[in-house]
Amino acid sequence: MRRYFQSVRWSMMLWYGLILLVLIAGLCLLAFRLAANDKTDQIDREIRGFQGTFFRALFASKPVEKKNEKKSDMDEIRERLRNPGDVSAFPPELHALFSGEGGGCYLAFWDADGSPLFVSANAPEGLTPPVQATDGPPRYVEKKNFREHHRKGSDGISSIIGRDISAEQGDLVRFGLLLALGGGALWLLGLSGGWWLAGRALKPIDDIGLTATRIAAGNLDQRIEIANTDNELGRLGRVLNETFDRLSDAIERQKRFTGDASHELRTPVTIILSETQRALKREREPEQYREIIGTCRAAAERMRALVESLLILAKQDLPTVGAAHVPCDLAEITAGVADLLQPMADEHATKIERELSPALLQGDPHSLAMVVQNLLSNALVHPPAGGIVRVRTLLRSEGSLLEVSDSGPGIPAEHLPHLFDRFYRADSARGPANGHTGLGLAIARSVVESHGGKIEVESSPAGGTLFRVVFPAAS
């Protein structure tokens, strides 16, 4: 049960039901109140009208005698009340007053001393003169199923004119019941409508939740089905779908990267394992042991290079970690690296042409040197021996520029978009044999991007590959 009240739908329904209940109950009460007041007013008017009819009949039944000076009007009234005269002279609607039949109005008059002047035969038993201050305003009093008009005049005559209102009361009770039933039905209708609406409004959220659950369970291809609406939920769904896309891409990339890394590490591990197993199988000559250990060492070196590259990449991936950026000159860094790689160039009979003009930027000289070294050694190793590698640094309006180009056969167009991907090798024949881990360009891009720059490659089948790196100029 608690679970139900924690659901949005249920809590929405709870509040909605409460508000709807208060509204409907208020409206019903108001209607009831108005109807009751209307009824009461009507009864009161009737009572007052009855009183008038009675007095008119009273005075009509016996013509007024010549005015007796001694007798005041009130005494005349008293007299007439005590002795109303011939019943038949009264209009038929007043006959009940004398016959004692039920229904209709009744009335009673008392003198100042409390003695009854006239009590109609149909008056309820035990009717007593009204208790109230003399000259007070007339009052309407309701007791049980009677409504009475109480009056105590300054002349001492007090009166009660009343009426049995049980029929009206019955009507009101029936009306009240009808209102309650109608209101209840309306409330239930409103509730079910609200339930349906809430369900309809929350359905997309449920879908989103369900999809997210499936994604969390590892089903990364799941997406939220969005109806063609541009409402809040449609937009939320789209935003979430885009987020899921990016997340699954990232996870996929990470997976591939981890897979590639373990794949790359497996071969050297295999070499070390199989060589050591071989070595341990039997006693050998020192020369053989040396050879086996040499092979193991070469495999271990390869693993070290790979692990180092992975570490560099991992460091570059962290947003804030890394050496502090200091002002440095790309030309100086490039010259240093070119000097370092000169023996490699000689080995490949490749000439390094330098066009180094100062190109200042803010950066980490060590990482930048790594970029230059990766680009330059790629240009030296991959193209056939005997070519020319040109390195250029210069300052342009868009920033500091580094270009490394070779005169090799070029890279086929289908490889270009993937060239900076981790572990991507344009030609698998190059393999790990020449000490390349397949991470050099990925590291270069990572470093360049962490410096706010960008790296591009241009290559044509006609020959020549150009790597261009642009760093934002030092401010």
Place this chain on the structure above:
Amino acid sequence: MRLLVIEDDPLLRHSLTEGLREEDYAVDAAEDGPEGLAKASDAGYDAIILDGMLPGFDGWELLLRLRREKATPVLMLTARDAIPDRIRGLDAGADDYLTKPFDFDELLARLRALIRRSSGAGSNLIEIGEITVDTGGRTISRNHEVVSLTAREYRLVEYLAYHRGSVVSRTELYEHLFDENEDTLSNLLDVHVSNVRKKLGASFISTRRGHGYCIE
């Protein structure tokens, strides 16, 4: 028994060929797809150890091409251990699969199983009269007593035992006992055969003049 190792990583290729040679296999090596396919098509190998990722064309492609002409048992060796890769390899015609890093002894056992199966034998023990050839322990016993043979002599008996009942030509024997680097005289075979006859009985290997040798 002669094996072909097709592996592009020079260190691993070296390690595998050396390891297998020490187990008295005749071993050839190839470093890329085209070279591997050429060697596999040309010579009669008892088994091929094939790496998945190869320059030129990869191991799966090589298998597909090789299977058009030869049914040599192939053990695929790869660092990719995803199940779809294995299925792809087996469907392309590989007979077994081993992922890197592997245990060298397991590789040897799998090779033995492959060779055994391809010759139709079910067990490591081949019994020929009073002679028992244990291909697992690489020993030959006569009346339950182990007879000491050189590695080459053992391989000679093993090969003939696997092809028991059929005549094996001198060329075929030569091809399966010596790798491409060996440039021995073919009469070395006769020397080995006569040595085996001395140790296991003159009638163990019969000579079909002009055709070859046979174990009945």
